[in-house]
Amino acid sequence: MTTFFETTTFSVIIDTTTFSGSCFGAAEDGSAVFFNARIVHALGLQEGELVVASCIPNYEDKRNDVPWRCVNATRAEASAPKGPVKRSAVEVDQQVYGYMLSVADYCLTNEVAEAVDLDTTTAGNSLNRLFNAERVVKAEVYSRPNLERSSFNLWALTSEGFK
Secondary structure (H helix, E strand, C coil): CCCCCCCEEEEEEEEEECCCCCEEEEECCCCEEEECHHHHHHHCCCCCCEEEEEEEECCCCCCCCCCEEEEEEEECCCCCCCCCCCCCHHHHHHHHHHHHHHCCCCEEHHHHHHHCCCCHHHHHHHHHHHHHCCCCEEEEECCCCCCCCCCEEEEECCHHHHC
């Protein structure tokens, strides 16, 4: 008897690895995807990588937190863009968060913008969305007293990044 699963395919950015060798990623729609250690090891997945994942609904007791589990994956094809590419806010946030995962301590908005090929306004908007979603932390720096707005912001994954 042969059983076939109906799968849903997502582009997923790997955002968290675990001590047990499994990992989690974020799909284009923002939903979480679980990757077991077998798939992670077979592909050598690391945080920040983009994969194409064939997924099925996760086990019922885990579905509220992580709705999908990957049953097969391949690395996303890297292709050279042909001119300017319009990216959605979700795509920008995934790229910015992927970069933030590689930052050892903290960085400036313009450093993030340069790293993911964005203008500083778009990078700042993305970082603020990630901050509001509690995925990054920020420190506002004022160059003198009585300013209404900060002179610049520092960004990190956790407050430990500012030590």
